[in-house]
Amino acid sequence: NHGDERYKLRLGAETCSCRAWDLSGIPCPHAITCLVYEGKDPVDYISNWYSVAKYNATYSNTMSGMDGPRQWVPVNLDPIQPPPFRAMPGRPKKKRRLSADEILQKDKKNPHKLSRVNRIIFCSKFKQSGHNSRTCPTKNAPPVACATSVRASQGPTGRGRGRGRGRGRGSSRGRGR
Template identity: 30%
Template sequence: MSSRSFRVDLVDNKNCICTCGKTIIYHIPCPHVVSCISELRQSHYNYVSQYYSLDNYKMTYADPFHNIPDRSTWAQHDPSSGIHPLLPPNFRRRSGRPRTNRFRNTMDEGISQSNRKCGACGIVGNNKATCPTRLVLSFKFFI
């Protein structure tokens, strides 16, 4: 469970705003909005953007797709006419393992570690390295 709270504003039957920001980015209700709408016993389908409607989906693929012409009809590379060859980008790869581009979400939140007990004193909230009683005990041994 997440310990964060989010504010949900249901403006009208078509618009909703959540402080998590997912409704604005994806144009579909986030889980917080769906939870609020289900409490009101309404359908969350009313809050999905028109981008995802069946009519807009059909209009996306209504125009024909143009095939790439045969390679013999392509223009030749001629710098005098302004047609330059398409070259790969001029950069070098970094050494080592590439960095991942993973977007974290609510499932990646870890369980809070505050319920662990200290191995030396048994008190919740510290460990052996930071145990205040252990520091007192070690000081007595030096005396």
């Protein structure tokens, strides 16, 4: 009796209704309980397929190796082809198929960031292509003046292009006044 379930056990046939002993050849917990109750050793009821003699008989023959693919006899048959493509059931995907270079970009951390491959780099000091300011061959030379001045970027009034003056955040002012 195991909770609400009952199991029928036949020690002579070495079977139990739970079928664990039948399938594995090792007594199930129900059989072990019954064997211990009757004063018998459960090890004596383990299948002889688990014995050392059967193990040695299994591996007594030598296993010879096989020839590799280079030694195989060539056959004049067509090479094996993969099975034909079958559309899987379900609604088709809305996402378009990516090309090979897009798949490589997808594997990166940020797929929206452009790759720096095949880009022309410029030196910020001398405005020349082929190197940047870190790898500049003339590091100690004075930099070339920029074409745009500070005054030109500020506009005609000379004030710059900020976000405007705020009205402040006084605590005495009420909401919406």
